[in-house]
Amino acid sequence: MREGAIGGTAARATDGVIKEVIVESDAVRTFCFQEPHSPWPGQYMMVWVRGVDEIPMSFSGPDRMTVHAVGEATRALFDLQAGDALGLRGPLGNGFSLVGEKILLVGGGVGVAPLAFLGDEARKAGMEVTSLIGFRTASDVVLKSRLEGLGELILTTDDGSAGVKGFVSAGLAKVDLEEVDQIYLCGPELMMWDVINRCRSRADRIQACINRYFKCAVGVCGSCCLDPEGIRVCAEGPVITAERLLEGEFGRYRRGPSGSIGSCQG
Amino acid sequence: MRSLSGNVGGLDLQIPVILAAGILGTTGASLRRAALAGAGAVVTKSVGLLPRDGHPGPTVVVLEDGLINAMGLPNPSFRGFQEEIDVGRTGPAPVVASIFGSGSEEFAEVARSLKADAFELNLSCPHAEGLGAEIGCQPDNVEQITRAVKRSVDVPVWVKLTPNVSDIRALGLAAQEGGADAVVAINTLRAMAIDIQSGYPILGNSFGGLSGPAIKPVAVKAVYDLSGVLEIPVIGVGGISDWQDAVEMMMAGASAVQVGTALMGGYGVFQEIARGIASHLDRKGWTMEELVGLARRRVA
Ligand SMILES: Cc1cc2nc3c(=O)[nH]c(=O)nc-3n(C[C@H](O)[C@H](O)[C@H](O)COP(=O)(O)OP(=O)(O)OC[C@H]3O[C@@H](n4cnc5c(N)ncnc54)[C@H](O)[C@@H]3O)c2cc1C
Ligand SMILES: Cc1cc2nc3c(=O)[nH]c(=O)nc-3n(C[C@H](O)[C@H](O)[C@H](O)COP(=O)(O)O)c2cc1C
Ligand code: FES
Numbered sequence: 001m002r003e004g005a006i007g008g009t010a011a012r013a014t015d016g017v018i019k020e021v022i023v024e025s026d027a028v029r030t031f032c033f034q035e036p037h038s039p040w041p042g043q044y045m046m047v048w049v050r051g052v053d054e055i056p057m058s059f060s061g062p063d064r065m066t067v068h069a070v071g072e073a074t075r076a077l078f079d080l081q082a083g084d085a086l087g088l089r090g091p092l093g094n095g096f097s098l099v100g101e102k103i104l105l106v107g108g109g110v111g112v113a114p115l116a117f118l119g120d121e122a123r124k125a126g127m128e129v130t131s132l133i134g135f136r137t138a139s140d141v142v143l144k145s146r147l148e149g150l151g152e153l154i155l156t157t158d159d160g161s162a163g164v165k166g167f168v169s170a171g172l173a174k175v176d177l178e179e180v181d182q183i184y185l186c187g188p189e190l191m192m193w194d195v196i197n198r199c200r201s202r203a204d205r206i207q208a209c210i211n212r213y214f215k216c217a218v219g220v221c222g223s224c225c226l227d228p229e230g231i232r233v234c235a236e237g238p239v240i241t242a243e244r245l246l247e248g249e250f251g252r253y254r255r256g257p258s259g260s261i262g263s264c265q266g
Numbered sequence: 267m268r269s270l271s272g273n274v275g276g277l278d279l280q281i282p283v284i285l286a287a288g289i290l291g292t293t294g295a296s297l298r299r300a301a302l303a304g305a306g307a308v309v310t311k312s313v314g315l316l317p318r319d320g321h322p323g324p325t326v327v328v329l330e331d332g333l334i335n336a337m338g339l340p341n342p343s344f345r346g347f348q349e350e351i352d353v354g355r356t357g358p359a360p361v362v363a364s365i366f367g368s369g370s371e372e373f374a375e376v377a378r379s380l381k382a383d384a385f386e387l388n389l390s391c392p393h394a395e396g397l398g399a400e401i402g403c404q405p406d407n408v409e410q411i412t413r414a415v416k417r418s419v420d421v422p423v424w425v426k427l428t429p430n431v432s433d434i435r436a437l438g439l440a441a442q443e444g445g446a447d448a449v450v451a452i453n454t455l456r457a458m459a460i461d462i463q464s465g466y467p468i469l470g471n472s473f474g475g476l477s478g479p480a481i482k483p484v485a486v487k488a489v490y491d492l493s494g495v496l497e498i499p500v501i502g503v504g505g506i507s508d509w510q511d512a513v514e515m516m517m518a519g520a521s522a523v524q525v526g527t528a529l530m531g532g533y534g535v536f537q538e539i540a541r542g543i544a545s546h547l548d549r550k551g552w553t554m555e556e557l558v559g560l561a562r563r564r565v566a
Binding site: 046085087217219220227230255260 | 288292294295296299318320322326327328337341343347464466468470526527530532
């Protein structure tokens with residue numbers, strides 16, 4: 001059979017032993033593994049919490065992921081400590097590509113996780129990095145010091161308890177977009193949609209790391225397909241140029257585990 | 267290039283290479299994409315009476331030469347699905363709706379409620395309780411359900427068979443007796459994988475069905491056996507990744523083939539297979555009629 005038709009070795013599960021758990025906020029923790037993988041920022045792994053479920057998580061560094069507890073599997077993850085193990089499949093998917101000399105990272109909530117990893121790589125490549133990150137409230141802020149270490153940082157909170165009051169888009173006004181070669185986006189869908197809409201004329205220079213409901217994560221089951229082209233987000237994404245997100249389901253609706261159409265809030 | 271077009275099981279196909287059920291068949295857009303990439307027909311994800319979220323993850327185990335899956339028939343129910351079929355039908359190939367149910371009435375109700383170019387009855391999913399292979403391993407059920415659906419619709423009806431029985435020919439004959447326009451063989455083989463670090467069965471459902479190159483020899487034998495006893499066409503599926511696999515399946519008696527797991531390598535597989543079959547026929551000076559079932563004639 002053809003080389004690669006049955007995924008690469010990345011598609012097969014390995015045992016990931018937790019080396020350290022870092023508490024980032026009440027609801028967010030970073031899990032560091034003993035063995036680093038060789039991911040590129042924007043790539044993800046399928047994390048098998050044994051006996052519970054298998055869920056997609058971005059790499060927030062070569063050896064780590066940063067998790068927001070929102071439901072059954074992520075809460076079960078929070079019960080684990082150093083020495084415990086998870087099943088890992090990855091790195092999977094296509095990550096960000098670094099373009100230009102001056103880049104802007106725009107993140108919301110736990111969406112800052114893959115961006116912090118990208119920022120590290122961008123600095124290594126000698127690029128100038130500005131970060132614009134938004135959270136609901138001061139106690140939700142995560143990975144701020146890591147991003148601050150990379151360059152200029154603009155922080156927004158919805159309630160104004162830290163940084164600029166308002167959504168991430170309020171912080172956008174503080175950046176001279178003419179100076180920016182590429183924008184990298186990750187966060188809640190409606191936040192990303194808002195930013196893309198405000199920057200429509202430069203949609204070809206925005207790379208967004210997006211979420212869909214992943215099941216197989218190897219491009220066969222169809223769960224993650226994005227209208228109107230049928231992009232397999234798990235295999236061809238999760239990073240997609242904003243140009244391809246303008247006229248379809250992104251920002252308007254998304255499918256759940258059964259394939260039925262629902263809202264893209266959250 | 268030699269034309270590969272023809273009528274298979276009541277459908278006119280430009281090429282005898284079809285997207286298999288449950289592979290990228292959840293959305294109309296992805297069905298259309300497969301059709302645009304050259305599939306001769308596209309089969310949807312199996313849909314039933316009620317929405318199902320499917321089994322918890324992991325839903326797949328990737329092996330050297332195959333894939334074990336236990337998706338658990340996730341689907342939005344037929345009610346939510348007509349729109350996806352309609353989008354799929356804006357593509358250049360016929361759309362076959364794969365349906366499942368717990369018995370003839372449910373099957374007939376789902377079939378009556380959907381408009382598609384043909385139906386494929388999933389009597390073969392190995393990992394859904396009370397559905398699929400659990401009813402499809404009994405010839406009586408296969409015949410009854412096929413007949414009930416045939417009476418309810420006026421488009422071709424294909425019946426997809428399970429290989430998890432001692433003699434698949436009995437199921438094929440039952441489908442033919444019930445009025446099927448073609449049989450499709452095979453669905454996945456019951457399989458399981460266990461994580462040696464923890465002892466947990468890997469799949470959320472504990473067990474699932476094996477597909478991909480590992481099952482091709484089993485599929486070839488099933489198709490060979492079925493085509494030896496049936497008058498209706500056999501559509502071969504199981505482990506086809508390239509044109510050589512497709513040619514082999516056709517020599518075993520398949521009038522057309524379906525491709526599933528090989529889509530992991532991308533959508534290019536349909537055109538690759540079609541071109542490969544056509545140039546093989548050219549090289550050998552054979553027609554499609556001469557190719558299909560050649561293996562049996564060789565040993566007759
Ligand atoms: C490519 C990608 C990268 C991601 N990276 C991160 C990350 O770095 N950090 C982080 O905290 N979260 C990340 N997520 C989101 C994370 O996968 C979900 O929060 C997680 O699956 C929730 O599982 P649960 O069982 O705790 O919640 P549930 O109660 O099962 O579900 C809560 C919500 O989570 C989402 N969800 C559940 N299962 C899945 C699934 N299999 N695929 C996609 N979404 C699902 C759904 O929107 C659901 O409504 C990422 C998602 C994707 C697709
Ligand atoms: C992820 C996945 C989902 C599937 N879903 C269905 C389904 O919904 N209905 C069905 O009849 N067969 C389903 N199948 C079985 C395939 O249609 C096909 O019969 C089987 O995979 C063998 O072909 P292959 O080796 O080319 O994949 C599924 C297979 C896979 C791998
Ligand atoms: S999650 Fe199965 S195709 Fe993307």
